[in-house]
Amino acid sequence: MKTAITKFRLILMSIITSLINSCTSAQPSETIGLLETSSNFTLSKGADVSWLTQMEATGYTFYDADGSKKDGLQLLKEMGMNTIRLRVFVNPSNDKTNGHCSPAETVAMAVRAKNMGMRIMIDFHYSDTWADPAHQTKPTAWASHTFEELKNDVFTHTYDVLKALKLAGVTPEWVQVGNEIPNGMLWPEGKIENNQNWNQLATLLNKGYEATKAINSSIKVVVHIDQGNDNGRFRWFFDNIKNNNVKYDVIGMSYYPYWLGYEAGKENLKDYTVTIANLEQNMKDMVSRYNKEVMVVEVGGYYTLVQNTKDMLTDVIKAVKAVPNNKGLGVIYWEPQGEKSWSGYPLNAWQSNGKPSPALNAFKD
Structure with missing residues (x-):
């Protein structure tokens, strides 16, 4: 196992060196520094775009409103986004939608996004x-490890990925330890x-x-669970x-009104107005109860319900801004560019012609 880990680190360092050499032309004015100060608070408005590398690799082409080919990240920036969220798997498969997101791929995309000022x-x-x-399945390489070994696995994997990012010139503003973990992680x-x-769970x-x-004491650590409208769920956790x-x-929340059912046996409701007030109330309660900042780290609406999704995003952003003392940090759409024909995912915000959905205009304010 130690030999495999050493080999992985050498490969990753080689990739990072290549990235650094290829990105030396980036100017300081093109980047955003770590942690904007409270006196110069800027709301984070962004997207998780972890599919983007594979979309491009498989030939998917993005277009602006005029029909010109354009970089997907640039399109999102022009829609008003200033933040990119990237997931990291440990030893992923090469499956188009369920794999990739390796540490090396994450470093490459983070460098690209950072150089674009994100x-x-x-x-x-x-x-x-x-x-x-x-689903919280342990990585195959960790499957037989004792709890003591898992503690070291979490530390080492987290440290190594962030160290690789740092060597490539990227210090993330936020790091999520675990993804949607109301039932824990590493089962x-x-x-x-x-x-x-x-x-x-606390130890991990x-x-x-x-x-x-x-790596850097200024990076903010996020703990993230789902159903951001459910105050009882959040207080319990x-x-x-x-x-x-x-x-x-930071307390991270997912908010997907489309998947929220409110009556047993009733089809899931799409009308976000049923829960938006609860989302705002919950964020304010989290700040008051735990003295933490809050952030909607995942949000999405059904791709064909364009106006509904735009209205929902507008109101989610308003709800985050309503949290006192700038403790509401931002809103991140999950894979808006993951167009349905490529991803199969219905809560994207992209059109079949390769152009952004007008729903994303909500981020331009």
Whole structure:
């Protein structure tokens, strides 16, 4: 195992050196520094674009409103976005939509986004593929590890990826330790079941925090769960991690009104107006209750409901801005460029002609 890890680090360092050499033409004025000061607060408005590399590799072409070919990142920037979020898998497959997002690929895209003047968030899944409330599968290389070894795995993986980013000239503004983890992560060792095992989850989260701060103490660590409109869910989770001394800086939320069902046996509702007030109230409560900042790190609307999605994004941004003292940090759309014919994902915000959906105009304000 140590030989494999050493080999991985050597390969990653080689890729990073190449990236640094290829990016030396970037001017300081093209980049945004780490952590804008509170006296010069700027709302983060952005997108998770982790599919973008593969979209380009498979020949997908992006176009602006006039029909001219254009870089997908540039299009998002022109829609008013200033932040890029990137997920990291440990040893992913080459599957077009369910794999990739390796550390090396993440470094390459982060350098590209940074050189375009974008702020950066890194989202650690601690898996070889998707991690979410229903799936938190350990990486294959960690599958037989003891809990003591898993603690080291989390620290080392987090540290190594962030160190690689730093060597490539990128210090992310935010780092997510785990992705949508109301039921824990790295199952079964870090799984929350029957309201038990909080101490082990806390230990794993703190290892991610410690690795992040070892790279740069100014990076803000995000702990992220889903259903941002559900105050009871958030109080339950964050009360428990507070009681177990978890260290973090920002409470991250997902908000997908399309997937939220409100009556047993009823088709999932698409009308965000049912829950938007609860989202705002929950954010304000999180800030007051835990003295933390909050951020909607994932949001999305159904791709054919253009006006509904635009209205939803407008109101989510308003809700974040309504959080007192600039404690509402921003709003990030999950894979807006992941057009349906390529990704199969229905909550994208792109048109079949390769152009951005007008729904994204909500970010231009």
